[in-house]
Amino acid sequence: MKTLHRALGVAPLIGALALAPLLGAGPAHAAPDNTRSYSYVSSVAAGNQARQFALDERNGALYVPTDNGDGQPGALTRVGSAAFTAETPIPLESAATRVAVDPASNTAFVARDDLNGGWDFALTGSLDVVNLATGTVTKTIHGVPTTTDSIVYYPRTNTVYAMSNDYVVPIDPAAGTVGTPVEISTVADTYFTNAVIDPANDRLWAGNRTKGTIEAFDLRTNTWLKDQSIPVSTFTFDGTVVGGSLAALALDPALNQIYAVLNPNSKGVWNAGLGKLVVANTQTRQILGTPIQVGKTSRAAAVDTRSHEVYVTSSEDSALTVISPDTWTAKTAVDFVQAGIVSGYGTGPANLWGVATDPTNNAVFVSHPYSKTPLSSTQSAISKVAVSGALPAVTALAPAPGQGETQPSTPPVVNPVFSGPQAPALAKAPNGAVETTVNSLTWDVSAYASVWETHPYGGVRVSDKNAFTFASGTGWSDPKTGAAQIGWSDAIEYRPYPGLAPDVFLTFANPYLVRNVDGSGALSFDVAWGESKSNVSAGYKRVTLATFTDLSLSVQADGSTAISGTPVYAGRVYQAPGQAASPNSFPKSFIVYLDPALRGWWMTTSASADGNARKVPNSIAGTFTATAKPSEANGPAVDGGEAVVTPTPEPSTEPSTEPSTEPSTEPSTGPTTGPTTGPTTEPSTGPTTEPSAVPSTDPSTVPSVDPGAPDNRTVVPVTIGSSAAVAGGSVHLRAAGFAAGETVEIWLHSTPVRLATVTADARGLVEVTVTIPATTPAGAHALKLEGTTARGEVPVTVSAALSTGDVAPVSAGSGQLSQTGANIAGVLIAGSVLLLLGLGFVLKRRREEGI
Structure with a gap:
C-alpha cells in the first residue's frame, strides 16, 4: 500500500497526563487563548x-x-x-x-x-x-x-x-x-x-x-x-x-x-x-x-x-x-x-x-x-x-443590519445523535409490575467529574453544575414490593483534560437502574474510553458504575415517585495484581475495564486527602410515574458484572400456560403425536471451526440465556443486509466478536421469538440468513444475537406480509435486482431532451471541470 x-512535531503528552489522577492533581484547564493546532x-x-x-x-x-x-x-x-x-x-x-x-x-x-x-x-x-x-x-x-x-x-x-x-x-x-x-x-x-x-x-x-x-x-x-x-x-x-x-x-x-x-x-x-x-x-x-x-x-x-x-x-x-x-x-x-x-x-x-x-x-x-x-x-x-x-468557545453572531434584529441571537443547542449501541431491553417484570413513564435520572458522578468538559448526545441535558439528566426511558415498578427497573437511551461523554490531553475521554451510554425488593440496587452503563489516539476501548461494554444498599423511594404530591441513593464506595476494596490495595473504590467491573492510566479517578490512592475526597461518588436522583398498565417486559437481566439480585416474581395464582423447560422425570404415558425427525447425534467435544451451515428454523419463545443471570457479556456490532424487512421474508446478519465455536441464538423482539441457532467459526464470526415469521406485526423490531460470551443487536423495520398478487421484493443480500416498472417522468423528460439536442446543452461533467 x-x-x-x-x-x-510534538510528542504526545497523554502518558504523563494520565498519571495526574493518580497523584491527586486538580482538573486541567484550557489555555486562555484556546489555541488549536492542525498537522x-x-x-x-x-x-x-x-x-x-x-x-x-x-x-x-x-x-x-x-x-x-x-x-x-x-x-x-x-x-x-x-x-x-x-x-x-x-x-x-x-x-x-x-x-x-x-x-x-x-x-x-x-x-x-x-x-x-x-x-x-x-x-x-x-x-x-x-x-x-x-x-x-x-x-x-x-x-x-x-x-x-x-x-x-x-x-x-x-x-x-x-x-x-x-x-x-x-x-x-x-x-x-x-x-x-x-x-x-x-x-x-x-x-x-x-x-x-x-x-x-x-x-x-x-x-x-x-x-x-x-x-x-x-x-x-x-x-x-x-x-x-x-x-x-x-x-x-x-x-x-x-x-x-x-x-x-x-x-x-x-x-x-x-x-x-x-x-x-x-x-x-x-x-x-x-x-x-x-x-x-x-x-x-x-x-x-x-x-x-x-x-x-x-x-x-x-x-x-x-x-x-x-x-x-x-x-x-x-x-x-x-x-x-x-x-x-x-x-x-x-x-x-x-x-x-x-x-x-x-x-x-x-x-x-x-x-x-x-x-x-x-x-x-x-x-x-x-x-x-x-x-x-x-x-x-x-x-x-x-x-x-482545547475546544474553542462559541461567540454568538448578531444578525446583520437591515433585518429588524440588532441583538446577538442565542442559538438553541441540539445535541448530536448518539450512534453507539442500542439500549438494552427491559428485564422480565414480575407479576403485578406496571409500566412507568416520565422516567428521569440525574447524576454528577463525583467532584472530579463535575468540572470535566461534557458532551451530551441525543436527549441528554447537562446543568450549569455539570450534572447530566437522562429523560424519558422505559421502565417497570412493582407497587407491592418496591422493586423497579428503568432504562434510558443516549449518552454523556467526559473529556477530563480537553486542553492538554484532548484524546482522553469516557463515554457513559444507555444507563440502566435496578432497585431490588430490599432497597439494594445497581446502575450500569455501556462504557467506552480513550487514553490516547491509539489506545481506545474496543467499542462499548456494559459495566456497573454504582451499587447501592438503600435506594429510597418517595411518593410526590403529583403522584410521581422520587428515587435517590448514595453509591457504595467506602470499604469496597480494589486491588490490582501486584499493586497495593485501595480501601475505597467504584465497582470492580468498571475499574478493571478501564485502561490502567484511567483508573486513578475511581479509587482511593496515595494521593492527597483533597484529591481522594474529590473521587467519592455523589448521590443520584431520579423520578418515575407508575401507570395502571401491566408491564410486558420480558428481556434478559441487565447488569454490568456486579452481583445484583433480581426481584423474585410473586407466585401466580393461575396455572402456567408455558411449557416446562426441564425434562419430565416420569415416562410418557402415551405415544408421540408425530414422527421423529431423525437419529440423535453425539455432542461435539470441541468448538467447530466453521459457521453452522444449517441454522435451526423453528421459532421458539423460551430463551436459553438465563434472564436472571448477570449480563457481563461483550457487546458486538451487528450488520444487516437491509434494515427494512417484510413479514415472511428474510434478512442477512453478520457479526464478529464471539468466541470460536460459540453457540449463538438469533432472536426477534419485541415479543421474543428465536429464529435460528448457529455456531461461530474459528474467527468468532457469525453469518446467517434468517426468516422473519409471517405473523410478525408491522413496525419497529430488533434482531438480537445471544451468545454465552457476547451479545449484539440491530434494529429492523418489518412491514406486513404481501397479499396475493403483490410482487415480493428481493431479499437483501441476494444480489438480484428489483423490478421498479416504467418511470413515466423519466420517459417524458428524456423525450423533451431529444427536442433540445440542437441547443447545445453541455454535460455536467464538462461544467464541473470548467468551474
Missing part, C-alpha cells in the same frame, strides 16, 4: 476523480468512489480512518461519482452517472446499494439522475435524495423505487451545489448557484419550501452586495447555522479573487455577522460538530482553511504544497476538493481528485489532518 507520511499526517492513494467521498464516523471508515471514464468499470474503496490504509476496492459496473453512507446498517449508496451520451435532464443513471460488511452490491436501482450533483441519506425515512441541476429525486433503497423528480425552478441553467440534511427540522438545504440562494426542502412532504429561501449573493453589507456564485454549503445543526461559500463570478470580483463565507440562521433565515474571507476557488465545506469549527478547501491555494467560532475569522490549517502532496499553486496544479470532519478521532480528511500526486499516477488521494488543542 502506497502511503505518504510526515512525522508529527498534516499522511495521504493514501484511493479512487479516481474522487471529488467527493463519504465518512462513516461510527464505523471508522471513509468510502472513496472511482470514476475511470466512459465505458470503464468503477469501484468503491474503503479507507480505515484510524489505520488510514486503503482496502481492496469493491467493483462496480461503471463510473462511481457520488456516495452516501448509512452507518446504522453499514450500507453505502453509490451514484453511477450515465456517461454515454445521457443528458443532465434525463433519468438514465443508476444507484448501487452496497453491503459494506460483505463488500457486495445487493441492489441496483435504475432511473436516477443521469448526472448526480449531490447525494444524501435521510435515516428517519430510509430515503436517499439525489440532486441534479434544478431538481431532487427521492429514492427508496428498500423497495428499489425512484420517486418523481421535484423541480425547484423553471429558470434555464439553474444548478445546485451540494445538499445537507438538517434532521432536527426535517429539512434538506441546497445552494442555488444561479440565484445565489439557499433553498429549503421539506423531507416529510418531499416539497420545496419556496417561502423559506435564504438570499445570500444578493444580500447587502455596508452598501455592498455580496455577489459571487455559491460553491458549497455546510450545516451546524447544534447552532442552527448554515454556511454558504461563494466564489467570484463574472458579475463581480473582490479581494483579488478570494472567496467568501456567509453565515445564516436556519430558524430565522437571517444572515449573521459579516462575510468571512476564505481562499481562491473554494470547493467544499464541512463542520466539526464538536468544536463548531468550519473547514473549507480552496483548490487554487492548495490549502485547507479553518474558521474558529470564537473569533469567526479564518486561517490556513494546512498548506498541501508545503505538505508535499500538491505540486503548486494556481489553476494548473490545483488538486484539492472534498472535505469531511471526524470529531471522534480529532481528524479532518480531504480529497485530491486528480492523479498527479506523489502517491500515484493513476489514482486520487485522500489526506488526513490531525487536530489538537
Whole structure:
C-alpha cells in the first residue's frame, strides 16, 4: 500500500497526563487563548476523480468512489480512518461519482452517472446499494439522475435524495423505487451545489448557484419550501452586495447555522479573487455577522460538530482553511504544497476538493481528485489532518443590519445523535409490575467529574453544575414490593483534560437502574474510553458504575415517585495484581475495564486527602410515574458484572400456560403425536471451526440465556443486509466478536421469538440468513444475537406480509435486482431532451471541470 507520511512535531503528552489522577492533581484547564493546532499526517492513494467521498464516523471508515471514464468499470474503496490504509476496492459496473453512507446498517449508496451520451435532464443513471460488511452490491436501482450533483441519506425515512441541476429525486433503497423528480425552478441553467440534511427540522438545504440562494426542502412532504429561501449573493453589507456564485454549503445543526461559500463570478470580483463565507440562521433565515474571507476557488465545506469549527478547501491555494467560532475569522490549517502532496499553486496544479470532519478521532480528511500526486499516477488521494488543542468557545453572531434584529441571537443547542449501541431491553417484570413513564435520572458522578468538559448526545441535558439528566426511558415498578427497573437511551461523554490531553475521554451510554425488593440496587452503563489516539476501548461494554444498599423511594404530591441513593464506595476494596490495595473504590467491573492510566479517578490512592475526597461518588436522583398498565417486559437481566439480585416474581395464582423447560422425570404415558425427525447425534467435544451451515428454523419463545443471570457479556456490532424487512421474508446478519465455536441464538423482539441457532467459526464470526415469521406485526423490531460470551443487536423495520398478487421484493443480500416498472417522468423528460439536442446543452461533467 502506497502511503505518504510526515512525522508529527510534538510528542504526545497523554502518558504523563494520565498519571495526574493518580497523584491527586486538580482538573486541567484550557489555555486562555484556546489555541488549536492542525498537522498534516499522511495521504493514501484511493479512487479516481474522487471529488467527493463519504465518512462513516461510527464505523471508522471513509468510502472513496472511482470514476475511470466512459465505458470503464468503477469501484468503491474503503479507507480505515484510524489505520488510514486503503482496502481492496469493491467493483462496480461503471463510473462511481457520488456516495452516501448509512452507518446504522453499514450500507453505502453509490451514484453511477450515465456517461454515454445521457443528458443532465434525463433519468438514465443508476444507484448501487452496497453491503459494506460483505463488500457486495445487493441492489441496483435504475432511473436516477443521469448526472448526480449531490447525494444524501435521510435515516428517519430510509430515503436517499439525489440532486441534479434544478431538481431532487427521492429514492427508496428498500423497495428499489425512484420517486418523481421535484423541480425547484423553471429558470434555464439553474444548478445546485451540494445538499445537507438538517434532521432536527426535517429539512434538506441546497445552494442555488444561479440565484445565489439557499433553498429549503421539506423531507416529510418531499416539497420545496419556496417561502423559506435564504438570499445570500444578493444580500447587502455596508452598501455592498455580496455577489459571487455559491460553491458549497455546510450545516451546524447544534447552532442552527448554515454556511454558504461563494466564489467570484463574472458579475463581480473582490479581494483579488478570494472567496467568501456567509453565515445564516436556519430558524430565522437571517444572515449573521459579516462575510468571512476564505481562499481562491473554494470547493467544499464541512463542520466539526464538536468544536463548531468550519473547514473549507480552496483548490487554487492548495490549502485547507479553518474558521474558529470564537473569533469567526479564518486561517490556513494546512498548506498541501508545503505538505508535499500538491505540486503548486494556481489553476494548473490545483488538486484539492472534498472535505469531511471526524470529531471522534480529532481528524479532518480531504480529497485530491486528480492523479498527479506523489502517491500515484493513476489514482486520487485522500489526506488526513490531525487536530489538537482545547475546544474553542462559541461567540454568538448578531444578525446583520437591515433585518429588524440588532441583538446577538442565542442559538438553541441540539445535541448530536448518539450512534453507539442500542439500549438494552427491559428485564422480565414480575407479576403485578406496571409500566412507568416520565422516567428521569440525574447524576454528577463525583467532584472530579463535575468540572470535566461534557458532551451530551441525543436527549441528554447537562446543568450549569455539570450534572447530566437522562429523560424519558422505559421502565417497570412493582407497587407491592418496591422493586423497579428503568432504562434510558443516549449518552454523556467526559473529556477530563480537553486542553492538554484532548484524546482522553469516557463515554457513559444507555444507563440502566435496578432497585431490588430490599432497597439494594445497581446502575450500569455501556462504557467506552480513550487514553490516547491509539489506545481506545474496543467499542462499548456494559459495566456497573454504582451499587447501592438503600435506594429510597418517595411518593410526590403529583403522584410521581422520587428515587435517590448514595453509591457504595467506602470499604469496597480494589486491588490490582501486584499493586497495593485501595480501601475505597467504584465497582470492580468498571475499574478493571478501564485502561490502567484511567483508573486513578475511581479509587482511593496515595494521593492527597483533597484529591481522594474529590473521587467519592455523589448521590443520584431520579423520578418515575407508575401507570395502571401491566408491564410486558420480558428481556434478559441487565447488569454490568456486579452481583445484583433480581426481584423474585410473586407466585401466580393461575396455572402456567408455558411449557416446562426441564425434562419430565416420569415416562410418557402415551405415544408421540408425530414422527421423529431423525437419529440423535453425539455432542461435539470441541468448538467447530466453521459457521453452522444449517441454522435451526423453528421459532421458539423460551430463551436459553438465563434472564436472571448477570449480563457481563461483550457487546458486538451487528450488520444487516437491509434494515427494512417484510413479514415472511428474510434478512442477512453478520457479526464478529464471539468466541470460536460459540453457540449463538438469533432472536426477534419485541415479543421474543428465536429464529435460528448457529455456531461461530474459528474467527468468532457469525453469518446467517434468517426468516422473519409471517405473523410478525408491522413496525419497529430488533434482531438480537445471544451468545454465552457476547451479545449484539440491530434494529429492523418489518412491514406486513404481501397479499396475493403483490410482487415480493428481493431479499437483501441476494444480489438480484428489483423490478421498479416504467418511470413515466423519466420517459417524458428524456423525450423533451431529444427536442433540445440542437441547443447545445453541455454535460455536467464538462461544467464541473470548467468551474
